[in-house]
Amino acid sequence: MATPKIVLFYVFTPLPDPEAVRLWQHTLAESLGLKGRVIISEHGINATLGGDIGEVKAYVRATKSYEPFRGADIKWSNGQGDDFPRLSVKVRPELVTFGTDDEITVTADGVQGGGTHLKPGALHKLMDERGDEVVFFDGRNAMEAQIGKFRDAIVPDTETTRDFIAEIESGKYDDLKDKPVVTYCTGGIRCEVLSVLMRNRGFNEVYQLDGGIVRYGETFGNSGYWDGSLYVFDKRMHVEFGAGAESIGRCVACGESTPEFVNCADLACRKLYLRCAECTAAGRQPRCTECVAAPYPAEAAAG
Numbered sequence: 001m002a003t004p005k006i007v008l009f010y011v012f013t014p015l016p017d018p019e020a021v022r023l024w025q026h027t028l029a030e031s032l033g034l035k036g037r038v039i040i041s042e043h044g045i046n047a048t049l050g051g052d053i054g055e056v057k058a059y060v061r062a063t064k065s066y067e068p069f070r071g072a073d074i075k076w077s078n079g080q081g082d083d084f085p086r087l088s089v090k091v092r093p094e095l096v097t098f099g100t101d102d103e104i105t106v107t108a109d110g111v112q113g114g115g116t117h118l119k120p121g122a123l124h125k126l127m128d129e130r131g132d133e134v135v136f137f138d139g140r141n142a143m144e145a146q147i148g149k150f151r152d153a154i155v156p157d158t159e160t161t162r163d164f165i166a167e168i169e170s171g172k173y174d175d176l177k178d179k180p181v182v183t184y185c186t187g188g189i190r191c192e193v194l195s196v197l198m199r200n201r202g203f204n205e206v207y208q209l210d211g212g213i214v215r216y217g218e219t220f221g222n223s224g225y226w227d228g229s230l231y232v233f234d235k236r237m238h239v240e241f242g243a244g245a246e247s248i249g250r251c252v253a254c255g256e257s258t259p260e261f262v263n264c265a266d267l268a269c270r271k272l273y274l275r276c277a278e279c280t281a282a283g284r285q286p287r288c289t290e291c292v293a294a295p296y297p298a299e300a301a302a303g
């Protein structure tokens with residue numbers, strides 16, 4: 001592959017016939033040899049696709065030629081080639097699975113009732129004016145924040161996006177209800193929904209980082225409020241915004257800074273945990289900390 005590129009974008013817009021859009025998107029992406037994941041629902045489209053730059057550009061042009069997708073904000077990043085195992089284009093009830101389909105209203109203008117969008121520059125303006133009050137609220141799964149997050153961000157205890165409702169209804173964040181809260185996620189899509197859910201539950205001043213961490217990193221690199229690496233859902237697994245990014249993640253075996261996630265060797269677990277390249281090469285601690293704490297069934301039986 002000459003110049004591998006990855007595109008990431010979403011559009012919230014009413015799609016009366018998601019199945020027709022799925023067929024079109026599948027044919028389009030497949031004909032161009034792209035791989036990755038596209039989710040379509042009655043609320044729009046969410047896509048992460050990789051391929052050679054010429055083919056990816058042709059895909060973007062064709063996708064934007066469909067009127068409801070014309071305004072799609074496309075985020076580009078460099079791939080390594082073969083970043084995704086296959087092409088998957090699916091219709092789902094929700095673009096992001098919060099389990100709150102009926103709480104979200106989407107019009108041609110996007111999601112209704114969400115937090116105020118802040119572009120990276122506007123976020124810095126808010127921080128300049130009210131930095132002492134502003135709270136960053138991580139809209140991703142907690143695991144992703146292990147290698148990078150906004151400074152002093154609150155990281156809810158979430159294994160999947162479905163866990164957010166219980167978290168924001170738990171009362172543990174009630175002290176934030178009258179503070180300026182900035183939600184952020186990888187590309188911005190999860191915050192489109194999360195910020196609605198938070199506003200509906202009494203958080204009075206909610207902002208969402210427009211374009212997510214990806215756009216912020218392009219704009220400010222490591223010189224702003226972002227610390228560490230960004231977890232991504234393809235073979236790269238993490239990206240850094242320029243040189244000098246030190247991951248905030250720590251290897252479970254040696255404690256060194258690392259952005260490298262590996263799967264737990266226990267086949268019943270397979271959870272991702274942090275282990276540096278050196279410890280991986282040396283075969284140190286092949287299981288996650290929870291599995292290390294719990295004995296193997298065989299050991300338990302023998303012991």
Ligand SMILES: [Zn+2]
Pocket residue numbers: 251252253254255256275276277278279280
């Ligand atoms: Zn290590």
Ligand SMILES: [Zn+2]
Pocket residue numbers: 264265266269270271287288289290291292
């Ligand atoms: Zn494990």
